[in-house]
Amino acid sequence: MGKRESKIIKSISEVNQMNILITGGAGYIASHLTKQLLEDSTYNITILDNLSTGYIDTITTLKSIRDFEFVDMDLKEFDKISNFLKSSNFDIIFHFGAYILVEESISNPLKYYMNNTVNTTNLINCAINSGVKKFVFSSTATLYGDVENIPKDGLNEDLPTNPINPYGTSKLMSEQVLIDSAKANSDFRFVIFRYFNVAGADIYYNENGELSPRFGQRLKNATHLIKVASQSALGIRDKMAIFGDDYDTIDGSGVRDYIHVDDLASAHIKAIDYLDNISNPSDIFNIGYGKGFSVKEVISTMKSVSGVDFRVDMEGRRDGDPAILIANNSKIKAKMSWQPKYDDLELICKSAYEWERSR
Ligand code: UD1
Numbered sequence: 001m002g003k004r005e006s007k008i009i010k011s012i013s014e015v016n017q018m019n020i021l022i023t024g025g026a027g028y029i030a031s032h033l034t035k036q037l038l039e040d041s042t043y044n045i046t047i048l049d050n051l052s053t054g055y056i057d058t059i060t061t062l063k064s065i066r067d068f069e070f071v072d073m074d075l076k077e078f079d080k081i082s083n084f085l086k087s088s089n090f091d092i093i094f095h096f097g098a099y100i101l102v103e104e105s106i107s108n109p110l111k112y113y114m115n116n117t118v119n120t121t122n123l124i125n126c127a128i129n130s131g132v133k134k135f136v137f138s139s140t141a142t143l144y145g146d147v148e149n150i151p152k153d154g155l156n157e158d159l160p161t162n163p164i165n166p167y168g169t170s171k172l173m174s175e176q177v178l179i180d181s182a183k184a185n186s187d188f189r190f191v192i193f194r195y196f197n198v199a200g201a202d203i204y205y206n207e208n209g210e211l212s213p214r215f216g217q218r219l220k221n222a223t224h225l226i227k228v229a230s231q232s233a234l235g236i237r238d239k240m241a242i243f244g245d246d247y248d249t250i251d252g253s254g255v256r257d258y259i260h261v262d263d264l265a266s267a268h269i270k271a272i273d274y275l276d277n278i279s280n281p282s283d284i285f286n287i288g289y290g291k292g293f294s295v296k297e298v299i300s301t302m303k304s305v306s307g308v309d310f311r312v313d314m315e316g317r318r319d320g321d322p323a324i325l326i327a328n329n330s331k332i333k334a335k336m337s338w339q340p341k342y343d344d345l346e347l348i349c350k351s352a353y354e355w356e357r358s359r
Contacts, residue, residue, distance in 0.1 A: 031215045035065060093136070094136045095138065098120070099167070135188070138193060140195055144194075147322070192283070192285070199225075202355070212354065216261075242296065255326065260343070262341070270332075290326065
């Protein structure tokens, strides 16, 4: 190919590139999405993150896949966010930047309302004012709360919401801001994903064929079951606890729908196609595998993949924890043709363990 031809091809691909902004891109879930997006050169990616919980070396590792723009900015700096969006030309925003710990949200609710609701509202406002037409929002299954009559096929999107912790409420309020804003601005559309329990780490095999994740959950004070269990297996913690064994579940411990982070990330790419079709309306999608595992089952799987029989104590229930959360995922499968690839608790635990081991 001659120089001139390659120049023409380059400029055509630049013209067709989709400009994507990812807030919180140095974080756990967003880094997995970014990794997948970087593999497709038609996406022009910008990450905005204040590195409060994300890490600069996550950005560096992502940049080793393909270079992109990184903006170190805090969502609470309203003027800066407004100017930044006005001077850019984003086709779509993926908004991940948020706090995520249920317990912390109970002891420090304003931290959650300020960031997850106030800053998100500002971002939506700035997005609309600067002509961004598509918005993908990370929400949570926590906002279903304790559902009394759980449908046999899992929680669907039409169930009433009833968050039992400020984290869930902070996300629910942002959902409402999006819904009302899209009603009033007909060319602004959104996808809301209500995540069930995201777990595991980057499915990446090194030259020796070993599972060797480059990205994973790095939150210092993370309280997530699978992270805590992998740290216990590695001796980073000397023990862990089961929070409650008196729930009305198969073995008394809490039941959750654990979804591998790479499958969750791939749903976000499906959301791009979904919103590209102008006849698709703004909508809410639950995302999980549609099956649940108890805390005890998860711990025994971690023990078996790690080969370590770590110490587990029984404790009382943790505040703000519903008994069972299992997704009905038929809507996302039907409307976005999303198909999971890693629906396997052993692989989820193994990848989380290998990630933690590599730290
Ligand atoms: C998780 C997420 C939340 C997300 C929600 C979606 C946290 C830390 N994580 O909440 O961001 O929006 O899913 O549904 O909030 N458990 C133990 N011992 C432990 C840790 C956990 O027994 O050391 C139990 C919990 O009581 C619960 C289950 O394990 O029954 C899962 O807990 P966790 O991983 O913290 O997630 P969720 O609280 O479900």
